[in-house]
Amino acid sequence: MDEMGVAPVAAAEEEIQTAETRKPGKDILDRTWDFFASVPVATVLLFVIAAASVGGSLIEQESMLSTVQAPGDYYAARYGPVMGTVLFKTGMTHMYSSWWYLTLLFMLGISLIICSLERFVPLWKAVQRPNPAPDEGFVRHLKNHFSFRPHQADAPMVALAEALKARRYRVVEKDGRLYADKGRWGRWGPYITHIGLILVLVGAMMRAIPGAYFDQFIWVRDGEIVKVPNTDFFIQSEKFVAEFYDSGAPKLYKTEARILDGEGKELLRHDIVMNEPLTFRWVELYQSSFKQELGKAIVSLNERESGKEIGTFELDLLQPKPMYEVGGYKIRVVDYFPDFGLDSAGKPTSKSSQVNNPGVVAEITTPDGNSFTNWYFVMYPEMEFDPSIPVKFKTLDMGVVSTTGLTVKMDLGVPVIYLGLLIVTLGTFATFYIPHRRYWAMVEGPKVLVGGWTNRNQGSLVSEMQRLGHALDPKTNPLADQMEGEER
Amino acid sequence: MTGLSSYLFFGTFAAYVISAVLYVARITLRRRDEKHFELADRLGAYGFKVATAGVVLHAAAIAARWIASGQVPMSNMYEYMSFLGWSVMLFFVIISFWYKLPALGAFVAPVGVIVIAYASVFPTQVKPLVPALQSYWLPLHVSTAALGEGAFAVSFGAAVMYLLRVRKEHSEPWEEKALEFFFYVSTLLIGFLVVALGFKLGGYEVALTNIGQGNGTILYTLPPFFGPIGSSPGDASFLGMSLPFFTAPTWMNGIDAPKKLNTLVWTIMAGTLIYGLLRVIAKGPLRELGSRAVAGMNPKLLDEVSYRGIAVGFPIFTLGAIVFAMIWAQKAWGSYWQWDPKETWALISWLFYSGYLHMRIVRGWEGRAAAWVAALGWVLILFTLVGVNLLISGLHSYAA
Ligand code: HEM
DSSP: OOTTOOSSHHHHHHHHHHHHHTOTTOOHHHHHHHHHHOHHHHHHHHHHHHHHHHHHHHSOOGGGOOOSSOHHHHHHHHHOHHHHHHHHHTTGGGGGGSHHHHHHHHHHHHHHHHHHHHHHHHHHHHHHSOOSSOOHHHHHTSSEEEEEOOSSTTSTTHHHHHHHHHTTOEEEEETTEEEEEEOHHHHHHHHHHHHHHHHHHHHHHGGGSTTSEEEEEEEEETTOEEEOTTSSOEEEEEEEEEEEOTTSOEEEEEEEEEEEOTTOOEEEEEEEETTBOEEETTEEEEEEEEEEEEEEEEEEEEETTTOOEEEEEEEESSSOOSEEEETTEEEEEEEEETBEEEOTTSOEEESOSSOSBOEEEEEEEOTTSOEEEEEEESSOTTOOSOTTSSEEEEEEEEEEEEEEEEEEEEETHHHHHHHHHHHHHHHHHHHHHSOOEEEEEEEETTEEEEEEEESSOHHHHHHHHHHHHHHHOTTTOOOOOOOBSBOO | OHHHHHHHHHHHHHHHHHHHHHHHHHHHHHHHOGGGHHHHHHHHHHHHHHHHHHHHHHHHHHHHHHHHHSSOSOSSHHHHHHHHHHHHHHHHHHHHHHSBOGGGHHHHHHHHHHHHHHHTTSOOOOOOOOGGGOOTHHHHHHHHHHHHHHHHHHHHHHHHHHHHHHHHHHOOHHHHHHHHHHHHHHHHHHHHHHHHHHHHHHTOOEEEEOOSSSSSEEEESSOOSEEOBTBOTTSEEETTEEEOSEEOOTTOOSTTHHHHHHHHHHHHHHHHHHHHHHHHHHTSOHHHHHHHHHTTBOHHHHHHHHHHHHHHHHHHHIIIIIIIHHHHHHHHHSOSOOOOHHHHHHHHHHHHHHHHHHHTTSTTTTTHHHHHHHHHHHHHHHIIIIIHHHHOOOSOGGGO
16 A cells, blocks of 8 residues: 555555455455455445335335234235245345345444455655655655745745645655645545444344334323333323314314423423424434223213203213212112124124214212213213113213324434434535645755645646646646636 | 516526527537538527526525425425426536536536426426425425435436447447437426416316226316326317327326326327437438537546536435435434335436446446446436326325
8 A cells, every 4th residue: 555645545556455465375364354445345235225125116015014914914915925035035025124225234243344444544655744855756656736936035935834834734754855735635535434324223122122122002091191101201291283274274183291200390391293203311202193082971860751851961982980970869870881782692782992972871870869871972861771660861962082193213223323423424424525635845956846646636736736836836837727618 | 575486487498498598509500611610609608697687586586485395395395396397497507607618508408408397397386385395304305306416417417428439439339229219218207397388378178087096087288188087078179179189097096097098108209209200300320410410529527527427416416315305304204214106216327426436446347338327327316206197196195
C-alpha cells in the first residue's frame, strides 16, 4: 500500500488485496479474512441482498396472510402444489427471517467489521500522518500541477502558505517543502458510515436478547385499569376519543391515559394518539385500534297490566351487578349472556364476550315476597319467555362504551439503532460533501511546483488550482476555461 | 390561494416543457452544421433560464398550496410527484452550475416533464389528513427522499448519455437491445401520460358493473376495452364503438384489476404508436438517434456527472428514505422495520446504489457496468414510487 494514500486510494488497494489473496500458503483463516475484506465481494453481496429482497415483496409473506388455512395448505392452493410447497419449504414465504436471508445479512455485517479493521491503520497513517516531504518524483507524478515564480526568492513558500491558510488548509512546512490539506473527515466518512451500519445491525439483533424485546396487545375499556403486560405498572384509559371530519374520514383517535403503580398511585398522565406513543420506563404504548360496544342500559320496571312505571335503574351490560333494587322490588341477575344465542343442543349460550345481544335471566322479588323468573333481552324487550308474570322490563336508553386497543412494545435495540442511523447520516454526508484535498510544493529552479490531489470532485480541485496559480502568478497562469462537455 | 397555486403549477409545467423543447432543439441544431452552433448555444442558454424560472415558479406553487391548505403539501401522490419533479429540475439546475454540459438538459428536462405530468394524473384536491398520517415525520421523510431521488434522476440522464456515447465502440448485443428497450419504456410512459391526461381533460368517465370483486361498479377514466366481469358490450361507447369488447379474465381478482388491465392495454397501444412514429422520424432505431445526439461529447465528463448525481443524492436519500423512514415507522407502527413492500423497495434501491458506489472503487467495474447500474437505479426508484402502488400494496395507506 502506498503510505501516502495517494493513488486514487481504494482501486490501487484492491489490486494489492486480490494479488495477495491468490498467494499460496495462506491458511483458511487468512483467506476468509481476505474474502470478507474485499470490496468486490462486498459489492456482490450488496447486489445479491437487493435481489433477494425483491422476492419477499412479490411472494405473499406469511406475516401478511389473513386466512384460516394452515400456511402450507394456503401456499399449495395459491401457487400450485409443487411450487407452493417449494416456496414454503425454502423459506421464500417468510423470506426476511429465513436462514439464508439472515446468513446474507450476517455476512454483510462480518464484511463491514473486517473491512473497517483492515483499513483503519493504513488510513490513519495516510490521512493523519502525511509525509510533508516525499520523494520529488512523487510530486512530479501527481495528476494536477501548477507552478509560479515566487516574489521573495529567499522565502518562496510564504505567499502560497498564506493563500492556502486563507482557504482553511492545514499547512506544514519542512525542509523547504510545503504540505497542505483539508477535509480529512471526508476520508473517514466511509468508515463512519460502516460503523453506523454495524450499530444498526447490532441494534436489530438485540431483539434476540431475552428481556430486551416484547410485543403485546391490550384492550382497555373506558375507565378500566389494566396491567401492562411484562411490566409492574398499570394503565387506565380515562376516555377514548374518536373524531371525524365532515366527509366521514377519521380525524383523531386518542386515548386519555394514566399510568398507575401497583398501589394505584398515578405515575404519569398522558394522551396517546397515533404517531405519538406514550413512553414509560422503555415501554411504549401505541394507539392501534379501538372498538365501541354497548356498555349500559337505562331500564324501567313496569306493572304489566297498568303499564305504570315502578322505577328505573342503570344496568351495566359489561358486568351486571348481582342485585338491583327498584321501588321495593329486588332484581337478582341469575345469569347473563352478553351475546345471546343457542348452542347445537338448543341451550342458551353467549356466542362471544362482546355485548352484541345481551340477555339477562332475572329473578324478581316483589315487596311482598313473591318471586318470578324471566328473561330480559335489552335490545328486544318484547321477547319474553314468560309473559304471565305481573311485571315487565322496558329499555329506555342504551349507551356505548369505548375500548381502546393499544400495542405495548419494548425494544431496547431502538436507541442503538437511532445512534447507528445518526452515525450513518453523518458518515455519508462527510463522505460525499467533504472532499479531502492535499497539496505538495517544492522549489524547482526559479519556480515553485505545486502538485494537487483530491479523492473526489477532480473538477473543483482543478479550478481551485487555477485560481490559486492565477492569484500567485497571473503571467504563468492565465485563467483557462472549464472542461468542456462537447467538442466545438 | 389554492387557485393561485394551480396557476403557478400550470406555469411551471409550461416552463419545463419549453425548457425541454429548447434543449432538444439545441442538440438537434448542433448536429446539423457548424454555422448553427451559435443559435444552438443561445437556445441552450434560454433553456437553462426557463428551467431555472420553472424551478422558482414551482417552489412558489408549493408554498402557495402549503399556505392555502395549512398542511405540508406532501400527503398524496399528486403533491408528492409534483415535489419529485421539482427536485429533479432543482438538481438539474445545480449540476448545470457545476459542469458545462448543456446537452444534459435534453435528457433530464424531459424526465422532469414526465414526472410532473404524472403528478397531474392524480386528483389534486386537498384532503384533510387521517390520523395515521398526522406526523411531521411524514413530510420530512418523503420530501427528503424525493430530493435524493431528484439527484439520482440527473445521474440517470447522464448515465444514459454515457451509454449512448460509448456504445459504438464497445457495446454487446444485449446492451443494444437493453438500450432500445429503455427508449421503448420511455415512450410507454409518454403514451400513458398522453392518454391519461387527454381523457382527464376531456372528462371521460364511465361506471361499469363489477361482480368480480364484491358487487358494485368500477369507475373507468379511459374507454374500457376490457370491462369487469358483469359488464357487457354497449355499457360504454367511444368513437361509435360499443365497449367493452372483452371482460377481464377471472383470475385477475385484485382490487380494480380490470381497470388496471385496461389502462395497461391503452398504454401499450399509445406507447407503441408513439415509438413507431419516432422511429419513422428517426429513420432507424431510437438508440441511433440518441447516439447521434451525444456524438462528440466527452465520455469522461458524462461519467463524472453521472457519478456526481449519485454522490450528491446518496446521503440525502439515505437520510430520507432510510433514516427518517425508520424513525417514522417506529413512531407510527411501533417498529422501525416492517418489510412493507414500499419500505422493502426503498431498501432495494438503496442497496443497489450502495452497490454502485462500491463498484466505482473496484478496478474494471467502473465505466459501462457502473453506468448501467446508475441508469437502472432510477428505474428501481420509479418502481418503488409507482409500480409498488399498482402491483403490490402494503401498509403505506398514503400511497393509495
Ligand atoms: C449497506 C452496506 C454498505 C453501505 C451503505 C456502504 C457505504 C459506503 C459508502 C457511502 C462509501 C463511500 C464510497 C465512495 O467513496 O464513493 C463506502 C466505501 C467503502 N466501503 Fe462501504 N458500505 C457498505 C458495505 C460495505 C462492506 C460490506 C464493505 C466490506 C468490504 C465495504 C467496504 C468499503 C470500502 C473499502 C470503501 C472505500 C473506503 C475508502 O474510500 O477509503 N462497504 N461504503
